[in-house]
Amino acid sequence: MDIRQLEYFLAIVDRGGFNRAASALYVSQPSLSQAVRALERDLGSELFHRIGRRAVLTEAGRALIEPAREAVRSLETARASVAAVHELREGRLDMASMPSQAVEPLTTLVSAFSHRYPGVSVAIHAVFTSRDVIDMVRTGAVELGLLASAGPVSDKEVVSHALGRQRFVLVVPADGPFSGRTAVECRELAGQRLIVGQSGTGMRAYVDALREQGIEFTVAAETEHRVSLMPLVLAGVGLAVVTDAWRDLARRLGARVLDIEPETTLDIALVSRRGSLSPAAAAFVTAATSAGHS
Numbered sequence: 001m002d003i004r005q006l007e008y009f010l011a012i013v014d015r016g017g018f019n020r021a022a023s024a025l026y027v028s029q030p031s032l033s034q035a036v037r038a039l040e041r042d043l044g045s046e047l048f049h050r051i052g053r054r055a056v057l058t059e060a061g062r063a064l065i066e067p068a069r070e071a072v073r074s075l076e077t078a079r080a081s082v083a084a085v086h087e088l089r090e091g092r093l094d095m096a097s098m099p100s101q102a103v104e105p106l107t108t109l110v111s112a113f114s115h116r117y118p119g120v121s122v123a124i125h126a127v128f129t130s131r132d133v134i135d136m137v138r139t140g141a142v143e144l145g146l147l148a149s150a151g152p153v154s155d156k157e158v159v160s161h162a163l164g165r166q167r168f169v170l171v172v173p174a175d176g177p178f179s180g181r182t183a184v185e186c187r188e189l190a191g192q193r194l195i196v197g198q199s200g201t202g203m204r205a206y207v208d209a210l211r212e213q214g215i216e217f218t219v220a221a222e223t224e225h226r227v228s229l230m231p232l233v234l235a236g237v238g239l240a241v242v243t244d245a246w247r248d249l250a251r252r253l254g255a256r257v258l259d260i261e262p263e264t265t266l267d268i269a270l271v272s273r274r275g276s277l278s279p280a281a282a283a284f285v286t287a288a289t290s291a292g293h294s
Contacts, residue, residue: 003075005039006068008032009047013065017055086279090119093280096127096136097146099226100203101268104245105163106146109270109288116287120280128224129200134158137273143281148202148243148266158271161289165265166243168206170258171233171250183259186210193220193238195229202266207241230255 011021012032022029040046047061057065085091097106102124110122125142127133130153133145138157146163147153153160170184177192178184189210194217197204210217220238223229230253233240242250243266247257270288272281 001039001042003072005035005042006071008035009039009061009064010068010072012036012048012055013057013061017053019053084119088117088120088279088283091278091280092121092123093144093278093284094123094125094142095144095146095284096125096133096142098127098130098133098148098201099197100166100243100245101146101148102126102226103249104166105268105288109146109284113284113287117280117283122284128198130202131200134271137271140273143273143278144284145271146268147271148268150202150205150266152267153269153271157274159274161270161272161285163268163270163288165267166245167263167265168203168241168260169244169247170260171230171240171242171246172256172258173234173236174254174256176236176239176256178256178258181258183261185261186213186264187215189217189239189241189260190215191217193218195221195223195232195238195240197226198222198224202243203241206264 008021008025008027011025012018015021015024018029018032018036022032025032036047043060043064045060046058047064048055049058081090095106106124110124113120114122125136127136127145130147130149133147134153134157136142137145145158148166152162170178170189172178178188194207196207196219207217218238221232223232229240229242229246230250232238233250233255234253241260244257250257270285272285277285
């Protein structure tokens with residue numbers, strides 16, 4: 001049994017006979033009759049009594065009407081749902097993002113995408129390292145990933161779309177050190193109390209590199225929860241080395257943000273799986289890469 005046979009059956013019921021149904025469906029009457037016979041064979045029961053040119057429903061035929069209509073409606077609903085997703089009127093896009101990039105550029109990217117495609121929901125999964133982002137995209141757990149890395153991402157496992165760079169900055173409480181300054185030399189971090197991320201993150205790699213250069217500091221706190229960074233800084237626990245994705249948010253919360261010299265940056269990229277993307281993912285990539293983020 002296929003849906004076409006059910007549509008033919010319902011056309012005969014609604015049009016009152018084979019001739020009218022064939023005309024309405026733009027098929028020949030022999031083709032219509034053949035399809036109905038095939039349906040009857042599948043069901044093991046006659047659906048119509050053929051009396052001259054008339055077709056009178058059998059008891060089995062009457063029993064089939066309601067489930068046939070339900071099946072056809074379900075298919076039409078499925079087609080409409082697929083069309084809505086394809087046309088980005090509805091649907092869902094799964095993404096993974098590292099914490100700092102979930103502040104920016106993710107906020108700007110999702111905002112622009114959501115204004116254009118308000119029916120598509122964006123589900124953002126928290127991932128802490130660039131390796132984890134790549135693995136989630138590669139294995140299909142998500143379609144897109146936003147990450148930061150020390151250098152461009154290889155296209156070997158995923159497709160990488162460069163979105164620019166973010167420099168490292170120092171977030172200091174309003175009454176903290178380096179008053180009146182807009183920049184600080186990295187060596188001036190010696191002796192300071194720093195709040196750091198866990199191993200595998202860009203901000204942790206940066207402060208570890210400082211220590212390798214002989215710049216000694218105290219780790220006041222190590223946190224996986226990036227939402228705790230600003231409260232810890234504002235509470236005077238320590239200073240935080242982060243990317244300038246945090247600049248606007250930190251200033252709005254009352255902290256000061258200083259550029260760290262010499263300038264050190266991370267490459268920001270949107271990564272997608274190799275092969276075809278869903279319409280929503282393809283539209284997101286197009287919007288992100290044409291926005292000219294830097």
